Structure formats: structure tokens, C-alpha cells
Amino acid sequence: MDMQVAMQEEQVNSLNGMDLGKMAQTVEALKRDPLLARFEFRARNEWIDGGENRSTIRDFYGAGAEDTSRSAPFEFVNGEPPVLLGNNEGANPVEFLLHALAGCVTTTTVLHAAARGIRIESISTQLRGAIDLQGLLALDEGVPAGYGSIRIDMEIKADCSDDELDTLLHFVQGHSPVCNTVCRPVPVTIVRNVKA
Template sequence: MDMQATTASCLNGLDLDKMAQTVNALSHEPMLARFQFRARNQWMGGGENRSTIKDFYGAGAEDTSRTEPFVFTNGEPPVLLGNNEGANPVEFLLHALAGCVTTTTVLHAAARGIRVASISTELRGDIDLQGLLALDDTVPAGYQGIVVTMEIEADCSEAELDALLQFSQQHSPVCNTVCRPVPVTLVRAPRRPQA
């Protein structure tokens, strides 16, 4: 990440001194850049389940800064046999993608000295449920395509903005995960002994 000199110590809501310290630390000790994020999920019934997210490993240690977990309810709309208990998992994927692309853009804009006035995104994902329901083996079970339309106001040229967005797409962890094959292993935990 190229840190350009700037007179402001804060840009786009980010502390530039802390950003420079973080980049410097990670460039000198690459092992500090290794993180492991975790989520736990419990089925509630029907199409409803809840995920809790609290602990993670990063910067060389277990993080203990979160005192309470974040709780997210996954549900389904009635047309998909649910009761609108919450957004469904493929909608949460769009939420995660939007959040990550936005944060990555803001971070790298600050690193380039670009002041962002506003960002809003609209995401559309096309999916054919024949894949999920195993009605047609030629249809993928997941999204067939996702379009992210970003409206951004920033103090830079159109060419700089295009370069920033292309860079952000390539370096957003969620976008990168979705855009390349990532091994996912589904394993069954051992059964608990019956009481």
C-alpha cells in the first residue's frame, strides 16, 4: 500500500498515522498479517438459523476486544418456505460483498490521498434455484453473476477513480474470495454421546 504524504492525520474517517504504523509493522513482520475469522451457527427450525461472531485470531494473538458477539439471523421469504426471519444467506453474501468492497475502496483511497465524500452501492445477484433443488445438474447452485454498481464522489480525476475501483475489486477480500475458487471443506463433527 503506497502511503502518500498528507497534512491531515485523518482521511475518510481513517487515522493515517495508525494506517502507516500498521502497514510498516506488517511489511516487517508478515506473520502478523495472518488472521483467522470465525463464525458459529445454530439451526433454529425450518429455514431459520443464527450465526454468532465474536472471537478471531489476528496480529499474532487471539483478539479479546469484543465483549458481546454479533448475532445474525438467517431466514427465507415465504416463497422459499420461510417466514422472513431475516435476510437469506445469499442476501448476506451481497451484504458482505458490498461492505468489503466499500471498506477496501475507502482504505485505498485514503492511502492514495483521495478524499471520499460519499459511496453508495447497489448489488444484484442472479440465481436459478434449479441448482439448489437439484432439478437440473447443469445449473450451478450459487449465483450465476453479481453486478455491483458503485456511486462514488471523490476529489480525484475519472481516471484515478477508475484505477481505484479496479484496484479495490482485486484487493477486497470478499470480492477476491467470490471471484476465485476457494477450497471449502464441509466436515461432520463427531456425534455427542447420548445421555
């Protein structure tokens, strides 16, 4: 097979690093059996000292079964800067939230661009989250403990019109799982487990 023909076939079957055949198969499988769309992701966390704690992420449930394909867990160290009584052991949890939001918005953009036949040349984002620590420290009950606002500045180059890009990004804001989670109230329950 000619190298140029092979590259063209690869481009037809893949867009933005997404396998279009597998994407179509996944969508069809989910249409046939919506229960396959239900996933449960998990994280475990252990306090180390002060503001330092460590999260591990490994297994999850999805596509109708437990996924055990990861040979080792991913580990993330949560810390705080000295001004917040830490020693810069790692990014702090609200910074990890920005990381999760950036990653999810980027991946969702790439996925839905590929589904629409839009080739992405580049994407970069800068996120800023405004937070007032009076909420965390219970100094003012009128101040939320979390972010008051988050801004995502995105630079994106793609082979489509500005209108198509604006439509895509509007769609992404409503369909990025992390963005959707942050933008609506989500019940979170803290349950104390008693160790034997």
C-alpha cells in the same frame, strides 16, 4: 491551539475516517513481520427451525494473538421469504453474501482511497445477484447452485479525476477480501463432528 489549526491537523492525520498514522504503522509492522498479517475469522451457527438459523461472531485470531476485545457476540438471523418456505425471520444467506460483498468493497475503497490521498465525499452501492434455484434443488446439474453473476452499481464522489477513480476501483476489485473470495475458487470443506 486555534480551532481551525486543530481541524487542519486532524484532516492531515485522518482521511475518510481512517487514521493515516495508524495505517502507516500497521503497514510497517506487517512489512517487518509478515506473520502478523495472518488472520482467522470465525462464525458459529445453530439451526433453529425450517430455514431459520442463527450465526454468532465474536472472537478471531489476528496480529499474532487471539482478539477478545468484543464484550458480546454479534448475532445474525438467517431466514427465508415465504416463497422459499420461510417466514422472513431474517435476510437469507445469499442476501448476506451481497451484504458482505457491499461492505467489503466499500471499506476497501475507503481504505485505498485514503492511502492514495483521495478524499471520498460519498459512496453508495446497489448489488444484484442472479441465481437459478434449479441448481440448489438439483433439478438441472448444468445449473450452478450459487449466483451465476453479481453486479455492483456504485455511485462515488471523490476529489480525483475519473481516470484515478477507475484505477482505484479496478484495484479494489482485486484487493477486497470478500470480492476476491467470491471471484476465485476457494476450498471449503464440510467436516461432520461427532458430539459425545
